[in-house]
Amino acid sequence: MKKLLGITLLLFVCQWTMAQQAGRFRMGMDLGAAIPKGGGIGALVNLEPKVNLNNKMNVGIRFGVAGLAKDVTYYDISQDYEGEISGNISITGTFDYYFNNGGSNVAPYIGAGYGYYALSSLDIKNGDFDNPDNFTNLEADFKWAPMVRAGVEVGKFRMGAEYNFVPNSNLQNASGTVIGEAVNQYFGFTLGFYVGGGRWKGYSN
Numbered sequence: 001m002k003k004l005l006g007i008t009l010l011l012f013v014c015q016w017t018m019a020q021q022a023g024r025f026r027m028g029m030d031l032g033a034a035i036p037k038g039g040g041i042g043a044l045v046n047l048e049p050k051v052n053l054n055n056k057m058n059v060g061i062r063f064g065v066a067g068l069a070k071d072v073t074y075y076d077i078s079q080d081y082e083g084e085i086s087g088n089i090s091i092t093g094t095f096d097y098y099f100n101n102g103g104s105n106v107a108p109y110i111g112a113g114y115g116y117y118a119l120s121s122l123d124i125k126n127g128d129f130d131n132p133d134n135f136t137n138l139e140a141d142f143k144w145a146p147m148v149r150a151g152v153e154v155g156k157f158r159m160g161a162e163y164n165f166v167p168n169s170n171l172q173n174a175s176g177t178v179i180g181e182a183v184n185q186y187f188g189f190t191l192g193f194y195v196g197g198g199r200w201k202g203y204s205n
Contacts, residue, residue, distance in 0.1 A: 024052045026197025028060075028158065032190030037183050040070030044188050048094065052197055056098045062113060064090040066164075068186060075180050087120040088166075088184070092147055100200050105155045107200045113147040117166050119184060141169035143184070151190075153200065162188040 027049050034042035043066070050060030066088040092115025100107035119141045143166055151160025166184035 024197050026050050026052070026058070026194050028192055028194035030158065030160070030190035030192030032188055032192075034066045034068055035187045035189075036068050036070040037185040037187075038070065040068060042066055042068035042070075042186070044190070046190065046192070050094070050096075050194075050197070055102065056100065058096055058197075060094045060096075062090070062092040062094050062115070064088075064092065066090075066186065066188070070183070075178075088117060089120075090115050090117045090164075092116075094147075096149075098153070098200075102200070105200050107153045108151070109153065109160075110150045111148070113149075115145065115147065117143045117145055117164075117184070119143065119166075119169050119182075143167050143169065149188075153194075155200075156193050156195070158190075158192045158194060160190050160192075162190065164188065 028047070030044075030046040030048070032044055034044040036042065044064060046062050046064045048060045048062040050058045052058045068088060092113040094111055094113035096109050096111035098107045098109045145164060145166040147162055147164045149160055149162035151158060153159075164184075164186055166186070168181045168183055170178045171180040171182060
């Protein structure tokens, strides 16, 4: 309990002792929904340490995890089936630009990034397959991809939308034969907060 109170007090002090200015460090966390291109549903969480370049710009590294459930394309079989991707882990360098002159706690922003995505193994389930064992434990894949985003920060809270342009990945069966592909692009809608870096209102240009 004492440790929890100490951590809470430290975060509170960080919020009020730093200003949004060059060289300041901040740590953000976002949670939200992930919507794969072509349909499906999922969830994501991002942790992002950042450094302010000046009052309007910062750079960071986003550590993200997205759980997605979506359809995939199988090349030869026309029966109905389902595909599930259990996880998507990414490390992305980011840049954000803020539209704020220091007179308000509201700061709209736009941003972009480029990073490395590790795509988890994928399971295909269909009772009509003659040999379903050939369609489980499919190999993971790794992709480099860009990301764009936009949103608004109000005080220490953050709301945004992002799009991750992750390339399609091949699906392989147990023998290594390519049997289809999965579409990995997805939208993200997030709510979050940050500590450190200061508050928007009151800085000078």
